[in-house]
Amino acid sequence: MSVTIYDVAQRAGVSISTVSRVLNNNPNVLEDTRQRVLKAIGELGFKPNPIARGLVVKQTNLVEVCFSWSGYQINLQNAWYSGILNGINEVVQENRFGLLINTISGVFDPQEVYRRVFHNAVDGVLMVSPYLTEDGILQMKNYRVPVIFIGCRVNDPQIDYVDSDNMKAAAEVVDHLAKLGHRKIAFITGEVETSRNAADRLSGFRQAMKKQGLPLPPEYVVQGNFLRPSGEQAMGKLLALPDRPTAVFASNDLMALGAWDEAEKAGLTIGGDIAIVGFDDIAEAFTPPYSLTTVRQDYRTVSVEATRMLIEKIQDLEHWKTRQVLVPTQLIVRQSCGSKKKWF
Numbered sequence: 001m002s003v004t005i006y007d008v009a010q011r012a013g014v015s016i017s018t019v020s021r022v023l024n025n026n027p028n029v030l031e032d033t034r035q036r037v038l039k040a041i042g043e044l045g046f047k048p049n050p051i052a053r054g055l056v057v058k059q060t061n062l063v064e065v066c067f068s069w070s071g072y073q074i075n076l077q078n079a080w081y082s083g084i085l086n087g088i089n090e091v092v093q094e095n096r097f098g099l100l101i102n103t104i105s106g107v108f109d110p111q112e113v114y115r116r117v118f119h120n121a122v123d124g125v126l127m128v129s130p131y132l133t134e135d136g137i138l139q140m141k142n143y144r145v146p147v148i149f150i151g152c153r154v155n156d157p158q159i160d161y162v163d164s165d166n167m168k169a170a171a172e173v174v175d176h177l178a179k180l181g182h183r184k185i186a187f188i189t190g191e192v193e194t195s196r197n198a199a200d201r202l203s204g205f206r207q208a209m210k211k212q213g214l215p216l217p218p219e220y221v222v223q224g225n226f227l228r229p230s231g232e233q234a235m236g237k238l239l240a241l242p243d244r245p246t247a248v249f250a251s252n253d254l255m256a257l258g259a260w261d262e263a264e265k266a267g268l269t270i271g272g273d274i275a276i277v278g279f280d281d282i283a284e285a286f287t288p289p290y291s292l293t294t295v296r297q298d299y300r301t302v303s304v305e306a307t308r309m310l311i312e313k314i315q316d317l318e319h320w321k322t323r324q325v326l327v328p329t330q331l332i333v334r335q336s337c338g339s340k341k342k343w344f
Contacts, residue, residue: 003046011040024061025095026315062098063088063310064122068105068131079282080252080299084128084150087303095311097123104131114139124310126150131194146317148310150302152196153326160313162306162325166197169295169329170204170249171211173277176293177247178212180337182275185209186220186245188234188255198226201251201279220245224255231258239266246274247337253278253285253294260290260336271338281332291335301327 009016014037021029022037029037040046065088067081085101092099100122104113113132117125122145129151130137140147141158149161177185187205190198202221209216222237224230231250235258238245250256256278260270268274271291278285281296305325313320 003044005046007044008037008040008046011044012036024315028316060098060121060123061096062100062122063092063124063126063307064100064102064117064120065126065128066102066104066117066130067128068103080280080297081128083299084303087300088126088307091304091307091311097311114143124148124314126306126310127152129195129197131191133194134196146310146313146320148306148313150306153200153324154196158322160309160323162302162309162327163197164297164302164329165326166200166329167204167207168326169279169331170201171208172329172331173249173279173295174205174208174212174214176331176333177249177275177277177337178214180247180275182247183214184220184243184245185214185216185247185249186222186238188222188224188231188248188250188259190224190226190251190255192223195226198251205249224251226252226254228254228258231255232262233258235259235262239263239268247277248274249277249279251279253280253282253292256292256294257284257290260292271335275337277337286334293334293337294332296330296332298327298329 005016005019009019012019012033014033018029018033019037022034065085089099100120102117102120104116113130113136117127124146125148127140127147127149130149134154137149137152137154137159138156141156147160149159149163151163152161153163153166154161174185187202189202192199192202206216219241220238222234224234231254234250234255235248238248239262248256248259250259256276260276263270263274263276270276276292278292278294279297281294284290285292285294305327309323
């Protein structure tokens, strides 16, 4: 007959729940007790059955990561998503958890999101940049499953998140362009109503423009949706203005590259007639013919930190204290901004 958790508990002189806590690396076990249990496991050659253990400790050792898409086409080739997923997978593997990948495309009704995300048998959930209003996100506090948000900052002391410092990053872009002599700087936004990242980048941009004493006509802020065609359309609107901008900052690289293409179609030289800056530093941003100045996000730090937080929260939910982390970004300067003396 195979060795069971009951045999280990009897050999170590402890309860079944104590054995379960040791198997799940729970910190609330005295070290001498932990060593007795580990010794019993070694002597008996016990190999935990994941399903049986889950029934005893009510854990599945399964983490769910949920990606939101602004359209129905899933694109895991996008460097942002793949970078986040690689960091999550690294920590999950280190901690011997399984990973369930869930996606929500084009459906952003909060109740539908909750139904599809929280009805799965998982120990915790990583929500990556959900397309939900802040009120919708706050409802997740009431669910029994631990949640950590990635790429989503929320103004609530009970919400755990790890995000890039989007407001500071946007301000650094404006400061850089101002130092180059630009006074007419436009901005292509993401979906600010459902993306906190988009809202923070726009807010950081506005604050920096004000701090620099630069004018910001309403027509210099154009709505996009993080997809490349929206960058093309936005640049078309900006170039049609009687007093067009000399620099355009887009809320992500895909829109910036779309803006680049549209400007070239209009006969403009990027870095000569107009400056363009993006956000993310995807591979295409520095693949010829593109040489895009952009903001580099530290995908690995964001995703690794969030996943470690989630596993710690799962293992000691009773004593968990909310964590909110903003990870610094880096401005990567390339040819798309051109030379300072061109802009006076």
